[in-house]
Amino acid sequence: MSGHRSGSDGADAAWTDERAQARQRRAREEGRRRLSGVAGATIKHRRVVVTGVGVVAPGGVTREGFWSTLTAGKTATRKISFFDATKFRSRVAAEADFDPVAAGLSAQEIRRADRYVQFGLACAGEALADSGLELDEKTLDNTGVVMGSAVGGTMALEDEYVAVSNTGRDWLVDHTYAGPFLYQALVPSSLAADIAHRYGTHGPTQVVSTGCTSGIDAIGYAWHLVQDGEADVIIAGASDSPISPVTVSSFDAIKATTPENDDPEHASRPFDATRKGFVMGEGGAVLILEELGHALARGAKIYCEVTGYASRSNGFHMTGLRPDGLEMAEAIRVSLDQGRTNPTDVDYICAHGSGTKQNDRHETAAFKKALGDHAYRTPVSSIKSMIGHSLGAIGAIEMAACALTIDRNTVAPTANWAQRDPECDLDYTPNTAREHKVDVALSVGSGFGGFQSAMVFSRLKEAS
Amino acid sequence: MTARAVITGLGVVAPSGVGADAHWKSIMDGASRLGRISRFDPSSYPVTLAGEVPDFDPDEFVNPRLKVATDRWTWHGFAAAQEALSDSAVDLSTMDPYETAVALASSSGGNEFGQGELQSLWSEPDGAVSVYQSIAWFYAASVGQISILHQLKGQCSVLVAESAGGLDSFAQAARTIRRGTKVVLAGGTEGPLSPYALTCQLSTRRLSTGTDPATAYRPFAPGAAGYVVGEGGAVLLVEDLDHARERGADIYGEVLGWSATHDGRATRPGDGGDQAQVARALRVALERADRAASDVDVVFPDAVGVPECDRVEAAAIREVFGDQVPVTTQKGQLGRLYQGGAALDVATALQAMRYDVLPATHGLTEVAPGCELNFVTEPTARRTSLAVVNARGYDGYNTALVVGRYEEAS
Numbered sequence: 065m066s067g068h069r070s071g072s073d074g075a076d077a078a079w080t081d082e083r084a085q086a087r088q089r090r091a092r093e094e095g096r097r098r099l100s101g102v103a104g105a106t107i108k109h110r111r112v113v114v115t116g117v118g119v120v121a122p123g124g125v126t127r128e129g130f131w132s133t134l135t136a137g138k139t140a141t142r143k144i145s146f147f148d149a150t151k152f153r154s155r156v157a158a159e160a161d162f163d164p165v166a167a168g169l170s171a172q173e174i175r176r177a178d179r180y181v182q183f184g185l186a187c188a189g190e191a192l193a194d195s196g197l198e199l200d201e202k203t204l205d206n207t208g209v210v211m212g213s214a215v216g217g218t219m220a221l222e223d224e225y226v227a228v229s230n231t232g233r234d235w236l237v238d239h240t241y242a243g244p245f246l247y248q249a250l251v252p253s254s255l256a257a258d259i260a261h262r263y264g265t266h267g268p269t270q271v272v273s274t275g276c277t278s279g280i281d282a283i284g285y286a287w288h289l290v291q292d293g294e295a296d297v298i299i300a301g302a303s304d305s306p307i308s309p310v311t312v313s314s315f316d317a318i319k320a321t322t323p324e325n326d327d328p329e330h331a332s333r334p335f336d337a338t339r340k341g342f343v344m345g346e347g348g349a350v351l352i353l354e355e356l357g358h359a360l361a362r363g364a365k366i367y368c369e370v371t372g373y374a375s376r377s378n379g380f381h382m383t384g385l386r387p388d389g390l391e392m393a394e395a396i397r398v399s400l401d402q403g404r405t406n407p408t409d410v411d412y413i414c415a416h417g418s419g420t421k422q423n424d425r426h427e428t429a430a431f432k433k434a435l436g437d438h439a440y441r442t443p444v445s446s447i448k449s450m451i452g453h454s455l456g457a458i459g460a461i462e463m464a465a466c467a468l469t470i471d472r473n474t475v476a477p478t479a480n481w482a483q484r485d486p487e488c489d490l491d492y493t494p495n496t497a498r499e500h501k502v503d504v505a506l507s508v509g510s511g512f513g514g515f516q517s518a519m520v521f522s523r524l525k526e527a528s
Numbered sequence: 529m530t531a532r533a534v535i536t537g538l539g540v541v542a543p544s545g546v547g548a549d550a551h552w553k554s555i556m557d558g559a560s561r562l563g564r565i566s567r568f569d570p571s572s573y574p575v576t577l578a579g580e581v582p583d584f585d586p587d588e589f590v591n592p593r594l595k596v597a598t599d600r601w602t603w604h605g606f607a608a609a610q611e612a613l614s615d616s617a618v619d620l621s622t623m624d625p626y627e628t629a630v631a632l633a634s635s636s637g638g639n640e641f642g643q644g645e646l647q648s649l650w651s652e653p654d655g656a657v658s659v660y661q662s663i664a665w666f667y668a669a670s671v672g673q674i675s676i677l678h679q680l681k682g683q684c685s686v687l688v689a690e691s692a693g694g695l696d697s698f699a700q701a702a703r704t705i706r707r708g709t710k711v712v713l714a715g716g717t718e719g720p721l722s723p724y725a726l727t728c729q730l731s732t733r734r735l736s737t738g739t740d741p742a743t744a745y746r747p748f749a750p751g752a753a754g755y756v757v758g759e760g761g762a763v764l765l766v767e768d769l770d771h772a773r774e775r776g777a778d779i780y781g782e783v784l785g786w787s788a789t790h791d792g793r794a795t796r797p798g799d800g801g802d803q804a805q806v807a808r809a810l811r812v813a814l815e816r817a818d819r820a821a822s823d824v825d826v827v828f829p830d831a832v833g834v835p836e837c838d839r840v841e842a843a844a845i846r847e848v849f850g851d852q853v854p855v856t857t858q859k860g861q862l863g864r865l866y867q868g869g870a871a872l873d874v875a876t877a878l879q880a881m882r883y884d885v886l887p888a889t890h891g892l893t894e895v896a897p898g899c900e901l902n903f904v905t906e907p908t909a910r911r912t913s914l915a916v917v918n919a920r921g922y923d924g925y926n927t928a929l930v931v932g933r934y935e936e937a938s
Contacts, residue, residue, distance in 0.1 A: 151654055204792065205808070215666060216637075216688075221728075225646050228727055232650025235643075236572055239727040247922065250636050250728035252667065253690045257923035260790045266805055268788035269925055270696060271688035273634065273667035281685065288703055294788075313649050314662040376626060377675040377684050382597075382663040391681060394626060512663055513672025515684060 109291035113524060114367040114467050115359050116195025116352030118187035120303070121461055122158035122345055122451045125167065127190055130451075130461075131468050134476035135497040139450045141343050142328045146307050154321035156328040157307045158345035158452025162186070173258070176245050178220040179305035181258050183348035183457070184211055188259045188299050191350040196364060197297065199263055208267030208295040209256040210286040211350075212278030212302030214456030214511075216252025216271075219308045224249065259299055267295040276416075276511030277375060278302050279349070279459025280519050284373035286353050296355045302460035303348025311455075315344065318383060320420060330480050332453075334417035334446035335424050335492045337485040342418040345452025349464040356524075367467040368505075371403025372520035383512055385422050389430030392508055392516040396434035399518040405504055407435040410442055410520075412475050412500065414462045414507035415492075417446020418453050421485075423510060428488045430508070430516075443500060445493040449479040459509040459517070466505035466521045475500045533702035534934055536777040537616025537765030538875050539608035541717060543579030543758045543862045547611055551872075552879050555858045556907055558890035562741040562756050562863055567640070567721050574737045575730065577744050578721055579758025579863025597660040598673060599638025600759070601719030605670035606677065608763035609713050613678065616765040616777060618711060620678060629682035629709050630671045631700045632763065633693030633716035633867035635921075638665040639725035646724070674713065682709045687867075690921030691830065692788065694761065694870030695929040699786035701766035710771045715871030717761035729757060732922065733797060734834050742891065745860045747831035748838050748899040749892055755833040755859070761868020762875040769934075779934040780878040784914075785817025791924035800836030806844035806926050810918060813928035814848075821849045824930075825912045826886055826904070828873040830920040831857035832864065839898035841918065846901065856889050856904040870919035874931060877915035881933050884911050 119126065123133035123140030133140060141158045149155040160183075164174045167186035177185065188209075192199075199207060224246050228237040248254040256269045268289055272282040279302035286300035315321040322331050322341040332343040359366055376391040376398075400407060416427055431439040447465055448458065469475060474497055481494035503523040510516050540547060543561035544554035554561060562577050570576040581604065586595055589607035598606075609630075613620070620628060642665040645657040663669060668686045675684055683704050687693045694716050701714035720729060729735055736754035738744030745756040772779055789809040791802040814821055827849065829841050845855065858876065865872060880886055886908045895903065913933040920926050 151656075205789075208788075209790070214668075222646065225643075225724060226650055228724070229647065229650065232647045232652075232655070235647065236568060236723050237727050239573060239730050242727050242731055244731055246728045246731040250639075250725065251688070251690050251922065253635065253688045253693070253921055253925065254923060256689075257790070257794070257925065260792050260924060261794050264792035266789050266792050266802075266808070269689065269790040270693075270788070273686045273688050274684065275666055275668045275672070285685070285700075288707075292703065292706075310646060310649055310657060310661070313657045314645075317657055317659045318662055320662075375683050377629075377672075377681045379625060379676050379679045379681045381676065382669075382672055511668075512666070513668045513684075514676055515668070515672070 110293060111356035112287050112290045112353050112370045113356050113359050114351050115354045115364040116191040117367065117464050117467050118190030118194065118350045119461060119464050120160055120162055120183045120186050121347040122160045125160055125162050133450060134447055134465060135474055137477045137479045137495055137497060139329045139479050141331050141452055147309060149312060152312050153316040153323050154312060155325045156331045156343055158343060159307060160347050177258055178217045178249055180213060180303045181255050183303040183305060184255050184259055185262060187301055187348045187350035191352050195352040197352060204264055205266045206296040207265045208289060209259045209265055209269045209299045210272065210282050211256045212272045212282030212456045212460060213252050213255050213304050214273065214275045214278050215304055215306050215311060217249030218311055219305050220249035222308050222310045255303065274511060274515050275513050276455050277459055277509040277515040277517040278456030280509045280517040281375055283351060283460060283463055284519060287370045287373055290353055290355050296358045298353045299350055300353045301348060301350035302457045304455045304457040305346045306455050307344055307346050332419050332449050333480040334419040334449050334478055335485065335488045336481050337483040339419045341420050342453040345454035347454045347461055348457045349460040351463060351467065366524050368470045368521040369524045371405060371522040372399030374398035375515055375517040378514040378516060380514055385426040387425055387429060389426045389433055392427060392430035392510060393433035395516050395518040396506065399520050403520055403522060405520060408438045409504050410435060410506050411502040412469055412505045413442055413444040414466050414505060415444050415446045416508050416510045417448050419448060425487045427508060427510065428490055431490060439490055443475045443493045443498060444490050445476050445478045447476050462507045463519060466507050469502050469505050470521060470523050473499060473501050531706050532769035533705040533766050533783040534769050534772050535764050535780045535878055536767045536772050537612040538780065539612030539763040540875055541581055541604045541608045542760040542865060542872050543581060545582060546584055546607060548875060555887045558861065558888060560741040560861055562744060568723050573726060575726060575735045576739055577741060577756045579756060581760045597664055598669065599641035599664050599719055601638055601717055602670040602673055604717035604760045605674060608717055609674045612713060612763045612765045618765065623710060625679045625681040627682055627710040628680040629684050629704055630674050630680050630713045631685035631697050631704060632671050633687045633697045634667040634670060635688060635690050635693060635718055635866040636720060637667045638669055639719050640722040641665055643722045643724040689925045691866045691870055692919045692921035692925035692927040694867035695917060695919045695927040696788060698766065698783050698874060698929055702783045705766060705768050710768045712766045713763050714766050715761060715763040716867045718866045718868035719759055720757045720866065721759050745833050747833040747857055747860055748842065748895055750894055750896045752833045752835050752838060752896060755864040758863020758865040761865050762871040764875060781881055781931045782934045784819065784932045785813045785930040787812035787816060788927045793924060795923045798836055800840035801920065803840045803844045806841060807847045809926040809928040810844060810848045810916065813930050817930040819914060819930060824849060824853055824914050824916050826880060826915045827853055827855045828877055828917045829855055829857055830918050831859045835896060842899040842901050851900060852902050854886055854904050855901040856887055858887060861890055873917045874929065877917055877931055880912045880915065884909060886910050886912060
């Protein structure tokens with residue numbers, strides 16, 4: 065069938081290359097006419113800034129706790145304690161010591177919400193308080209909620225499955241054992257809905273679920289809504305709580321997570337030559353995205369401006385990455401173009417840095433392709449070295465890190481970096497945080513499905 | 529000049545059949561497509577009816593290598609995407625892959641596959657999931673696979689807003705086209721039929737326990753007692769107008785406007801949702817489309833079949849359109865396909881414009897108090913140029929979408 069191609073054999077890969085080359089020729093011909101987006105989109109969009117940050121992460125379940133962990137270069141990875149992981153290949157994870165009561169959740173919220181929704185509520189609360197935004201009747205109509213999650217309510221779904229299936233024995237499960245909120249676990253739309261319920265917001269509400277790029281993509285979706293005037297404020301972020309047997313087993317099966325269980329604190333080693341795979345994490349982050357005029361009018365503290373976002377798919381493989389990093393480089397190029405940011409203006413790259421050989425080489429190639437020699441002069445770091453890979457959540461947590469990096473002019477390190485991989489030869493900010501003026505922070509994500517996303521945060525320049 | 533988004537291909541895989549023509553024939557005919565669940569023995573469940581896709585042969589659409597790595601929900605997605613692309617006659621091989629994308633909704637992922645994997649993991653002490661669990665169950669599986677299969681490498685999205693997501697995906701496709709992408713597959717399919725997935729749905733107490741396909745799901749009728757679930761949905765090709773015109777595409781209609789609101793409160797028994805927010809979504813979608821309520825030829829409601837929700841929706845429609853606008857739904861005939869059903873309503877609306885026939889709400893002989901609207905009860909030949917589709921997702925999501933006949937000056 066013409067038009068039906070899968071990218072996993074040689075002929076198809078060659079075909080993809082040919083298409084890519086044709087595309088690049090066309091792009092060259094069109095030159096700089098393509099300034100924003102894929103083609104000559106010349107609409108004047110509204111400007112969007114970040115005015116609040118909330119984080120729940122392993123090692124720090126508040127924004128400041130999170131930042132202290134990062135800047136101290138502390139790792140929060142440990143032996144899995146949530147369940148008996150003896151039978152699994154990978155038995156380490158970055159778990160959050162999260163107390164929903166301390167995080168301000170009501171008894172009703174705790175009863176109703178799965179762990180990842182509780183993270184989302186806690187993050188939203190902290191971010192809104194940080195923003196100083198008062199949600200009055202008029203604001204509520206134009207305030208939306210856009211959250212990302214890769215695996216949603218898996219934790220509750222698995223717990224309840226075990227109960228209704230007689231520990232997996234019955235295909236025709238016994239519905240009479242099911243809990244009252246099981247539907248909320250089935251549909252991850254619960255995450256954004258529960259936040260909307262708490263604050264009574266009436267604006268556009270959405271969950272974006274593009275696997276491990278969900279966090280960046282959710283903030284990108286929110287950015288577009290505010291740019292286009294569909295909302296003035298969006299509570300935007302992501303959360304995931306994937307540390308449960310089914311998810312651990314899923315990554316075991318494809319050997320994506322590390323099999324080294326003896327030294328949990330040093331298990332996540334992005335960009336280090338001896339890395340063996342990623343370490344799963346959990347958590348969430350919420351940013352308050354606000355239209356610039358709206359933020360200025362109320363004298364809000366502005367962390368930074370969202371100046372670019374793009375996602376491209378590799379069309380190659382659900383889990384595989386081609387070593388050239390072409391699509392990630394394209395996502396970076398487009399997101400820089402949108403804000404008319406020169407590649408040489410990038411001051412910091414918050415890497416996907418999952419700690420799989422495939423990923424680390426793929427994105428190193430992408431950074432070089434998109435930034436040229438400037439890639440060698442730019443500090444890069446992977447916070448997954450400290451707080452693990454929380455699947456859909458991590459993209460939002462990394463954007464929170466970027467907002468704080470611009471605010472505080474400090475770059476978080478890549479912990480556990482000791483031995484250089486010849487194919488990963490950039491400056492990964494090894495082990496120690498660095499004071500560094502950051503006006504432009506780039507973050508990338510790479511996920512199953514072939515999705516490659518990039519986002520750019522910039523220090524606010526003149527408000528026009 | 530903002531790029532305009534038009535629809536140039538329809539792909540349907542639903543209880544009404546495989547293919548847009550089969551779908552139209554079914555809804556004209558009006559016979560119920562609901563039946564006793566065949567996928568598993570439903571005897572032990574209070575719900576025994578569902579809308580299944582009839583005569584679906586996955587091997588016709590999915591190669592064996594992909595079939596073992598995907599859920600039925602994705603098979604339906606492959607088939608609907610293939611139908612939409614074929615129908616549009618777009619030649620992807622001549623296009624920049626970064627200008628082509630997929631933006632589908634997904635309300636609950638690869639349920640049947642996932643239950644099998646949970647069983648493998650839990651039924652034996654040393655059990656484990658297969659190598660495909662990590663790519664088959666999660667919500668992005670269909671979009672990822674379709675993107676790879678057709679080399680659609682631009683801005684892709686996976687939207688989850690329960691039933692409302694099906695309409696949000698068209699809004700997202702239009703936003704993406706306004707930012708320079710040329711074609712976007714939008715819509716979605718849904719696979720809610722496995723014993724465990726059904727169990728999850730039972731917890732809402734919104735499913736009908738009726739056993740007679742003709743009467744089990746009767747939105748807006750006096751005996752309405754919840755909905756019957758269905759599988760499948762629709763995937764449509766949304767295209768940049770200039771691109772469609774340059775290649776001489778056959779245009780079904782245009783995505784003119786949309787709006788999403790939220791009730792800001794949870795769905796609870798007895799509470800039919802926030803009429804003001806349902807109405808606001810409808811009103812703002814019309815404003816963005818720059819059309820008046822009086823110009824609308826037909827409204828496709830969410831029609832969940834839960835009495836209090838039907839009343840709120842009917843009141844919101846009356847508030848915005850008055851009581852004369854024709855209203856029609858085929859959900860009672862086909863089942864509630866969650867976001868797939870909202871996408872299917874968009875396909876139906878475009879077909880109504882294509883054939884200038886309003887499909888009927890079959891069997892709605894009497895209307896429940898509070899649900900009074902101008903329901904179309906027989907297929908009616910009528911010039912149809914502007915349609916509004918409404919969708920409401922569990923726990924407060926509302927989205928309205930306005931689609932219209934393509935006219936040069938808009």
